[in-house]
Amino acid sequence: MVAQTTLVTRFRSLAEHPAVVTTFFLLPFLALFVGFRVWPTVHAVVLSFQDIEGVGSSEWTGLGNYQALAQDPQFYKALSNSALYAMGTLVLLIVIPFTLAAILHSGRVKNSHAFRTLLFLPVLTSLVVVGVVFQLILSPDGLVNAALSAFGLPKLAWLESEYLALPALLILATWRWVGLNILYFTTGLANIPQELYDAAAVDGASGFRRFLHISLPLSKPIILFVMVLTLINGFQLFVEPFILWTGGESPGGGGLSIVVLLYRTAFTSFDLGYAAAIGVVLALIIMVISVIQLRLFGFFKKE
């Protein structure tokens, strides 16, 4: 009887211990995180040292896959395409959404919430629909060419040219992601104290000057956040070429991205080891670039 009571009390005091409680409530997340993030990542790294072809055959090859990758011209082509695309999105998906967010935030736009919602809609649209619609928009008689000829510019074969493949992808990316980035930026702008704007206005600063000297510098953290996110997404380019061209087979390989190459290596060549190696290298590239970016913006500096 006595022993039982002590057991219950002990259990109770244990259950009230903060560390136990935290662990208990974190467990579901941790289980999912380990099961669906950590384990696949570790598994991919392990796979990348193996030569796997089809079901049931695997052999350790050490760095074999990485050596082959270093000499693979297709990989370099994909890398350069992905890098160019990422740089393109970095410009388009920061400048356009930030400008639009500042305009929406300035209070000069009526129904700015309605605009924000409208601009956000593309993010929610089904990708299959987006693919079909953009094949039409970018077709020879499509919307983009109609806009070009309205300005007296020649029509372009957006989906049938090696050199227009990346621009076509950027048009799609801009349409799709501007709304989301506007959301990030308006949230950031909303956190800037109104007093600063009021004080500047009293000092006679114009709207543009207020944007330049208050909105822009004080939005640095959110801009940095969106930049890193955009860059990571840019390097992970996959769905866009996949829906614009059947199976991602872009004209002359102009839209061949690293992830498209990875996908093909796994799902066409059934070469899971080599595909895993591509994935690992891509992760390293993204990691290095993100760290450089954060350093350049002084993210690691102690304030």
Added chain:
Amino acid sequence: MTSQPRRGAAQPYRSGVNRREFLGLGAGLGAAALLGGCSGSGGDSSGGGELTFWTFVDDHATFMKSQAKEFNKTTKGPKVTVKASVYDYDQMHDKLLTALQSGVGAPDVVDIEIAKFGTFTRGEIQLHDLTKLVDKHRKNLVETRLAPYQFNGKQYGLDYHLGAFVMYYNTDVLREANVDPDNIETWDDFIAAGKTVKKKTGKWMTTVEAQNRLVHLALMLQNGGGIYDKNNKLILDSQANVDALQLAADMVHKHEIATSAPGGGQSEPPFYKAFNAGKFACHWYPQWQMIRFPDFMPDTKGKLLVRPLPTFSAGGAVSTMGGGTGTAITKHIDEEKVDVAMDFLEFAKITYDAQVKIWTELGFDPYREDVYDDPALSKPDPWFSNEPVMKNLEKMFDRLTPEYTGPRYPEAVQLINETVAFNIVKKGASVSDELSSAVETVERKS
């Protein structure tokens, strides 16, 4: 990665136990197998029941389901129901690969497209050997249509159609140019006719695909080349292929009788629109293009003439085959369903009646020669100038070049689709350079 757990209670075929021994293994196993076998259509004897079937074509699903009903009417053995799932092309093949690799969730019967088939013959092949089904009908089947789904002498898939390449002439345009298609025998004649068409009507004779392989692969195969030869040797950069692709390139750049197909290929909506509007005198594509005219090119009704391809030399091959889909039985099927699945597949696809239905229900050209005498295939077709198109097709059978696929066929196809066709058609690149660089890339993968 080494051991593959499978659906069902046991892995009898792996441990070398045959079906009868397996059924005698014990009450527990037997009951489990029986429960599995009875799901779906209730009351069937052991071994029948539901077959899961994945495809990427709606009509294939309808066809297989209706064939299951026919099968049940005549069979003395267990009956089947087909539970079909239709997915998007890439999605279905990706799902299948993941299912086979992980050992979970693969269907019993599955459609694998010709350009993807090679992927599934790597490592331990997860498909059942169908050779004995084919053996029963071999004397009637067009042997060369079986080749793409063979690996190490075993048959792993059965196609729906022959997919013979033909030339679709628009008689309106030809009449305007005063060109008689029946006088076109060789590709040289074709080019001469093309120049007349161009001069008199200002229209293009034909189109060449810049983002698809089929138009090019047709010429390569017709000229005795292709991606692989019958000994599984990669022959992508052979002289026959160089000459064939040079012909396509010359039509565009030298003779200026062809333009690149709008939208990149002859299966694309912009092409349909242009061909429907009579902008081209003809194009060459497999027989299955015929089913697309009513839906996508309705104004061509009564104006089309189907003819063999012009030859490279007098008396040479007049056609070859393009595209295809092999239906296979996966090794993940419950062991006791294998026999009935085999019987059903044979009934549904390669018996006489099935092959007649391939034409009457799916609109495809059968690859069983004896059905071409059937009245259903001899009817004149108003869309195609009132000619019995299928009857005419049969005359080409002894002048048809085969297509062999090999282990890296999927990668080679992807390269032709993406770079080779594009570079020679759009950029005027050297054919032999493009083919040798393609071979280099394919070999890097092996």
